[in-house]
Each structure stands twice: as structure tokens, then as C-alpha cells.
Amino acid sequence: MKYLIVGLGNIGAEYKNTRHNIGFDIADQLVHELKGEFKVDKLASVAKVKYKGRNLVVIKPTTYMNLSGKAVKYWLEKEKIPVRKLLVLVDDIALETGVLRLKTKGGDAGHNGLTDIIIKLNTTSFPRLRFGIGNDFPRGYQSDYVLGKWSNKDIDLLLPRVDNAVEMIKSFVSIGPGLTMTNFNNK
Numbered sequence: 500m501k502y503l504i505v506g507l508g509n510i511g512a513e514y515k516n517t518r519h520n521i522g523f524d525i526a527d528q529l530v531h532e533l534k535g536e537f538k539v540d541k542l543a544s545v546a547k548v549k550y551k552g553r554n555l556v557v558i559k560p561t562t563y564m565n566l567s568g569k570a571v572k573y574w575l576e577k578e579k580i581p582v583r584k585l586l587v588l589v590d591d592i593a594l595e596t597g598v599l600r601l602k603t604k605g606g607d608a609g610h611n612g613l614t615d616i617i618i619k620l621n622t623t624s625f626p627r628l629r630f631g632i633g634n635d636f637p638r639g640y641q642s643d644y645v646l647g648k649w650s651n652k653d654i655d656l657l658l659p660r661v662d663n664a665v666e667m668i669k670s671f672v673s674i675g676p677g678l679t680m681t682n683f684n685n686k
Contacts, residue, residue, distance in 0.1 A: 500552065500584075500672075501553070501578060501579075501580050502554070502584045503574055503578060503584065503586070504529065504556070504557045504558070504586050505522070505526075505571055505587045505588065506522035506524070506525055506526025506527070506557070506559045506588045507519075507522035507613075508521070508522050508524075508559060516649060517646050517648055518632040518645050519632075519645040519646055520590075521590045521661075522587070522589055522590065522630070525665065526559050527559075528661050528662065529555075529557060529665045529668055530548055530557050532665060533550055533555070534548070535548035537559065541577075542561060542562055542569060542570035543561055543573075544558065544561060545557070545574070550669055550673070553673065555672060556574060556580070558570060564612040565611045565612065565615055567612040567615050567616055568612075568617070571616050582622060582624065582625045586626045586668060586671055587612075587613070587625065589610060589612060589627055589628070589629055589630065591608065591629040591631055591632065592631075592632055592641065593631075594629060594631025594633075595633055596656060597630075598630075598631035599630060599664055599683065601629075601667060601671065601676060601680050602627055602629065603624070603625075603626050603680075604625065605623060606623055607623075626676055628667055628671075630664060632645065667679055
């Protein structure tokens, strides 16, 4: 039982602790909890960890957000992991800050990282864990908002929600998406 867990984000110090990098933050916390370590490899930083007999290949693409699909496709093929055992960790402006939703398929919702993954995999049917970042920005300033740093108010909310996201990933790989959605979505 092998899974590919993909945290979406942008590499570089200027993107650290930004809303758009919440996927990286969740991946970091998962790997830390499972006593793993990231190493730079082809198209991504990669950590291989185990949870309840499952092998998790956790990646943070180094391709920048808009080309995330290249890394996802490469690692799915390299590790021989079926798309149904892929889980993409992604920020979502359509959800209030800290709201978590697991979906097994769907469109890109205007997210460039998801757009590229959908194009490269030629499917919208792959699981994704959406982490709400809110949409408190003036019209025309979406890019500035998603690439902006978390506010102090948000940070207090953020840490326990990242822990919840990690629990959702563990649930996804151990009991599957259906029960995970029942147990966690809208809670």
C-alpha cells in the first residue's frame, strides 16, 4: 500500500509562511510527526515515511506552483502509484481560513497548481485536501493575498488546523477517502 502525498507551494524563502504554501506546511508537519526527512530529488523535495503499514511518498514540488503537475506525474510513475492513491494538499480561497475539506475529484477552482496537475494527469478524478485561506482581499488583489504572509490572528488558528489536516491524511491512507470525508468534512 503506497500513497503519494503532494504539498503544493512555491520554493524560496520569500514564499515561506505565505497562504499559498500551506500545502508545504502540512507536508512538513506530516513528515515531522512520522520522523521522516525531506531530501532534494528530481522535481521535488521527497520524504519516504510509514504510517500503519502504509508507505507514504511525500513530495513538495520544486517546479513552482504553476508547474506542479510535472512533479506529480513523474513521482506517480516512478513509484508506480495509482491516481486514486494520490492526495494533493492545496490552499483554497473559496473556504474560510482554516476550514478543511477532502474531495475525491473536482475542477481546479482557478488554482494554477491544480490546473497543471489536471492537465498533466488528464483527469480531475484525484483526491485533494483543501485548506481554506479565506478571501479577505479587494477585487484584483487575489495574487497579492495568496502570496501574502499569514496575519498574527490567522497564525493562532493555523497551527491546530494544520494538525487536523495531518490527522485527515493519516485517516485517508488508513481507512480511505469515504470514511475520512464522513469523519472530518464540515466538522
